[in-house]
Amino acid sequence: MSGLRLNTGGAIDRAAQLSFTWDGKKLAGHRGDSLASALLANGERVIARGFKYHRPRGIVAAGPEEPSALVTLGKGPRRVPNAKAPEVELFDGLAASGQNAWPSVRMDVGAVNSLMSRFFAAGFYYKTFFGLTKDTAHWMQFEKVIRRAAGLGAAAREPDPDAYEVVHEHCDLLVVGSGPSGLAAAELAAAEGLDVMLVEQDFALGGGLIGAAEQVEGAWAKDWVAARLAGLKSVRVMPRTTAFGLYDGNVVGLYERVTDHLSSPDPALPRGRLRVVRPGAVILATGAIERMAAFGNNDRPGVMLAGAVERYARRFAVAPGRRTVIATGGDDGYRAALALAEAGLEAVVVDSRAAASDAVAAAADKAGIERIMGHLPLELHGKPGGYQLEIAAGGSAAGRRLPCEAVGVAGGWSPAIHLVCHRGVKPVWNEEMACFLSGEPPAGVTLTGAAAGVFGTAEAVAHARASAADAVERLTGRRPQAPEAPAPGGLGPQQPLWESKAEGRKLKSFVDLQHDVTSADIKQAAAEGYVSVEHMKRYTTHGMATDQGKTGGVLGLAILAEALGQTIPETGITTFRPPFTPVPIGAIAGRARGEHWRAVRRTPMHQVQAEAGAVFTDAGLWKRCWYMPAHDGEELGKAYVREATAVRETVGMVDVTTLGKIQVQGPDAAELLNRVYVNGFAKLPVMKCRYGVMLRDDGIVYDDGVTWRLAEDDFLMTATTAQAAGVLQWLELLLQTRWPELRVHVASTTDQWAGIAVAGPRARKALAPIVADDMGDEALPFMGILRTEVAVEGGRVPVLIARISFSGEMAYEVYTPSDFGPALWRAVEARVKAEEGCVYGVEALGALRIEKGHVTHAELDGRVTLADAGLGRMASSKKPFIGKVLAGRPELTREDRPQLAHFEPVDPAQRFRIGAIVCDPEHVEGHGLGWITGVTVAPAFGGGWLGIGMIAGGPERYADREVIIADPVRGYRVRARVFPAHRLDTKGERMHG
Template sequence: MTSFRLNAGGVVDRSQPLRFDWDGLTMSGLQGDTLASALLANGVRVVGRSFKYHRPRGVMTAGPEEGGALVTTGRGAQRVPNEKAPMVELFDGLQASGQNAWPGVRFDIGEINDLFGRFFTAGFYYKTFMGPGRGTWAWMQFEKLIRRAAGMGTASREPDPDQYDIVHDFCDLLVVGAGPAGLAAARQAAEDGLDVMLVEQDFALGGRLIGSTETVEGQPADQWLASAQSALGSVRVLTRATAFGLYDGSIVGIYERLTDHLASPDPQMPRGAIRIVRPRRIVLTTGAIERPVAFGANDRPRVMLAGAMETYVRRFGVAPGSRAVVATCHDGAYSSAMALAAAGISTTLLDARMALPPALADAARSAGIELMPGYVPVEARGHKGVRGLQVGRLVDEGSLARSEREIACDCVGVSGGWSPAVHLVSHRGHKPVWSPELACFLPATAPEGVALAGAARGVWATDAVLADARTAAADAVAGLRGKRRRKAAERPEPGGWETPIQPLWEVRVDGVKLKSFVDPQHDVTTDDVRQAAREGYASVEHMKRYTTLGMATDQGKLGNVIGLALLADSLGQSVPETGITTFRPPYTPVPIGALAGRARGTHWQPERRTAMHDAQADDGAVFTDAGLWKRAWWHPAFPGEPLENAYVREARAVRSTCGMVDVSTLGKIAVQGPDAAEFLDRVFVNGFAKLPVMKCRYGVNLRDDGIVMDDGVTWRLAEDEFLVTCTTANAAKMMAWFENLLAFRWPALRVHVASTTDQWAGVAVAGPRARAALERVVASGDVSKDGLPFMGIVHARVRVTDGEIPAMIARISFSGELAFEVYTPSGYGPALWKALVPSVRAEDGCAYGMEALGALRIEKGHVTGAELDGRTTLDDCGLGRMASTKKPFIGNALRHRPELSRTDRPQLAHFLPVTEGEKFSIGAVVCREGEVKGHGIGWITGVTVAPALGDGWLGIGFVTGGPAAWEGKTVVIADPIRGSEVRARVASPHQFDPKGERMHA
């Protein structure tokens, strides 16, 4: 393989060779290389494949705007797809490979798509899958093909073994970008006493000055850089750190890569960190992005940005080829051509302008460069690399050219101008404005406390860039100290080239069909943009989505401006009239793991355990997640007892003898004050003002729109004190709602609320022998039928191993059985559980978990959060008779809307399979027989084996019209995901003990 490493030059360390693996081949690079520069040095031309046509792609740029050299790095669980080769820092042992290709990027079967390119134009996917006869079946077949073809690289399906962190930072001044402007601004502010943070996405400081031979303020560039870096002093410098977003309050999100460049990172080190920075002032020295020109086959490997070629030569000591053509329309590309010539590369410079910049032209000729004024590139020759370039003269100052001759070359550098990187200020809604003089978008305004400087403002000349940055820094210092800048420090005007740019977006030849690319990653061509305009997609946002221009991983950094200009030309209007798409964060991709930080696995959310968790775990309980809580799912009677056996056994025990369950997770809110009863009367649909002290009442509350929000039992402990219980899932929501009502809707009510969920541990003891089990441990407090009637409350003392503990006992039933809820301060929770276990077992009972709890409530027809899902009304759930007609309450007015009062709304019902042994699942759709389609007439919210109803399968859910319309009739319960259909009989949800005799026993 031919080496393209220059014998001299560059700032790489030639004494430190590095070995890396590319697509199974071992190659060598140098310390200071990127993967892109190392691949170019090893003569690798084809690095990737395009998304749609699978055309070969090589290295196109030297930065995050890369649209061709997308690679996958790492192996196994650490595999990362869609990495941009110019942004991958080389280290010894790096493993990288091509992607989106089979069997490989050098030979890809998928390239056959290129032969059918005329069928895959803009919007082909919409047109392919729409039309007569293309129904669900056809779409499902297409979907299989699309899923195989979709995407670029393939992410690992294994858990990410790396860790990430989130850091909060503060500073006086944040400088984003450490090119010459950033270094000058940071140094100026630090010398003026500010706390400065400087962030740079590269691993080296200096930007385009790295390896440059120009003179900066009377010094060679390398000496100026060394001096600027040594003078940073107290500045906090972050390299490998990208400012990906600017948010409200001038908060900046930064992703810092910490170990991606290390061969053997410390396993305790995070791979990356999100830094959330809150600076007092910001200076954006983010530079500008070079843009290409659209011409025939401009996507071929070794067609590159001219500035990238200069970077590879001067910084990395790598020749992009042996004979180069540089095509441009402005002064900025002359330095690139001269860098190539200085490296011994035969160079021809095409300048679309007839009037060349005199000083630059003389310097280019002196460097041995062949100048061709008025010439433009027409079409690149070659397939997996460039072997020649067809060139021609422009007919006028537009895009039409007359093809003339072919120049033999093996690389082409293109520069159609520079676009300031205004993305961060755009994140705050500050749209850039078009500059016809510079043919680019410039920042119009910036948020308060944010300034742009240097090339980010469209200032091109180095001396002007430095002056602009220092002025911006001085302004920031003055602003923080409450002073005004003197008028003498005026900002340089944008621009600075000797001869004006001649806008050049595309090269066309009359009568010749050229395949010219605007977005090389997504294979968007100039013809696609024109087609979008012809088909009515005149809005830039519509054109973007119709063609997918700018929706690849570079987010339009290469092709957006060209696409906008082409759309404007197609519509016969100017670029400002056409507009610009919206820049949104992140500026470059951010790993999802980094956004999560340490919140992963069991640390994703805090794990909550009840006071009795350990006591249950010691007895072998199996736990499940209920929101943030860990709750006992089932209590195995012997090691390895499966859930499907255990929960039926537990439920049967509750029905025949007794059982106990931890209910500590129920939301509990203390409501106190002279107006507490009035407050609850307004919140709940039923009345609480006349509820006697030491009594409970079941209540339901509605949203303002009349939909059920939550339910629970409220205990009245005194005239001015209530304990409101609510569902586990809605505990926080209910607490926040109560606080909101008192703060904003009824501030005059004398009520105080406090969450007491964690203050009380609770156990429900249920079943025919529940009272006997409870009496075994109650030392004081009457729990007899007369002493503790249904929905009554009593204060008691419970005997435990080392004495007695206080408790409140209410006679409440969620199972439909005789039942009691015993509450004690959380610190006594373990003692309460341990005291009740032998007492319940003495009555041939057992502990039961959430699955059995669900089975019992389904049998009884009680609703939970599965039914109160934000769509159901009181009447839907069979609770309409609870609503008071004598008082107002939240949601009462809107619950009477005609749509919510229809008798054919889905209502709560039981469902029993017609054929014994058949089952259906939660989420299945209830359909009429013979009409198994669409949304059906209802849905299933819960299923269980029902011991109380003969051990058959039982479902609870909703059906149009409810039991009144369907009881005894047959429906089909369809589950298209699992591919099953079960005929079932509809029944009343109150089949078990409909008169409530058992719970009143």
């Protein structure tokens, strides 16, 4: 035995030596090691520091349940914090370091926190810092300090240089877990011809059988695993792949680590793949997670789960120490002691029961293992490498001390039912095995083996084959021969280890090692009224972050239940939510980053405008003309005022291609529109258009736009640029789920049409010479549609023209197939300029709509009702529509709700900005009376400053008094007057011509 590496055994490749660094120190391991096993083999005991108290921490587990040994991998932009050392596959050149410590995890200045632990109890920051002052501003300063101290590892500040992929896949059967249950289930299903995927989060297949010294179905574990793998030639086997979530429709989210284990990965490969799998059936062979027990100083390096002790000894040929004490309350803990004894190491079993089963006791005695019955671990004394574990009979204040280097704790097992709980399944407490089992899983999902509470290898294999047979029968209608599924059980007599107590002594007993939550914290939460498990969880931070209660979750519930005088099932359990283990954000984004994430969309007329000198801005995903300088050096402020003035006095044209355009076709198209719009569309005449507003189910305005009826069964709906995609998705959802009987088809045609709005007193005069048909009031009245042609250079192009206005002036929207957009633009621009007009951009467009009092998404922000927006009279009283009932709720009909209004500064020289708060002059604080959503210089009102926004009770309340528009961020206050928003051309004479 060299260091803590055993001379023989294990599943590692001793001939393949790998070099890696730990905190800059060069160390060696072997292929097949994890970072955790390699660190243990090199005698590195202190791997991390506690979150709150900065106490030294070591390796506790051998899998994703690891709560303490969180490390940082790599450097620079590829740095990954909070990696769990047992999950990291060792490779040549791996660089790992400690975190949450200074200057290092071996000597951390932050450990001084442990001396002040009495002040850091649950909720200490609220009690301490809120108690010091009632001033919110002071608390905010304290909060900054607290947030800087929070967290463990530090994420890289540079952009992630790696690529990721998102893959969508299907299969007949997805098996999660490659332990004996998973292998047996996948083999049977594949033999029956199913398309099977087998995923395993580990880099090796076999689960607990890797390196195990047991026989399965007459063969040694290694040979049995090899035989099963040979039967999986048609199966898509994916190691290094974690099933992190189970979602509606039994969709499973997988994350595959593609290159994290390679020294020199192919740059063409992604670092990871997010796989979205839609299987016909799912078998969860996810095993079980061993629990910790609460006793004094149970967080010290060297205190491990007994199952991990066995795993490191048998699979990795690493010992936690030369003398190890195993604390257990069941037969299963003896496995670790036997593994150590077989390696020639000293092991002592401390069993809380009066007696073990005959077979286990005989095996222990044969191996020369000392057994101490009827005792619990009480407190660990000493330093890493030289401990003394104090043990005592239940309730004793003091007891015998056992010298040791490590402690293995077999506190009981919790089936890994997290994934099925993601589907809302409620766990059910099993008193005999002292664990939560899954409730009835959703159709198509089966738990098998230890995940189903079936412990024991032979029993788990039989259960898995029965589960696979069920899946085959469900998918094919035929049932293959398989054994009957055994009932849950197989652990033998259990006495779960919860919390060790000693009368008159206060023990520092940890429950959640990742968040430094002690048993005292949980009891304090109960004493302070946090009696719900969800409240206790949030008050103490128990079971949060990457831990999610894997090792200490049930232990914490047991302590809470005792504090409340309840049983564990009466106390309940917190809700498991995805992801089961962390997933890189880059993997969720996949290749959708940079321009792949925010693709640049340009209208068909973009290049024509660019050649003319247009300045562009981003409007959602689109590039839109912001303003069109009349000469070099003309800035935005002057340009947009000039453009808006031209629209009011002569004519202007603007690119409106970006408006969402949705073709709604079918015999029931009018009925669909009648249901989604608040106003009527069923009787809209052909070749007419109408402005409509949609509500959400809750009565809040969702979107607005003009819809054109081109035929009895053919409508062209326009939506705002911001909500175009959302409106289409919503219509599709309605047709698929609520009204599948409607004979309607919807499709986006935004990219198929190029659009130009021509507005101003001379709009008709500008267009008429190039339009093939009459555009007079009778041929093309207000809200009428004309299908015609426009003369362009080299010929004519087909167009649809609607006489509608967003500016309040006489206006037309002209649409043509996108390929004709540039030619149409040039033809219209020549005519507009001939009438002393100009091209205008979205800044002038905004100015015109503010003057007219038209709303956009700036006002329709998800909080506004029809009445708030000044559109209350649009709603039909004769027909139902989405949102009609809930729009009548008292909260949405209050007279003091914020309503649309105009705002002008009393002093013309002063200005205010978007986002400012409208306040009562005597109460300039808090949320105020309303807010500003848009501002502009207003040519229609003499060129003064004008704002639009919302004010409580509507503008009529403030006709004879002033308000204060305050901006605490920018630091100004402006006295202002309030006016109705709809005060420009109230009779519509300019708009109607």
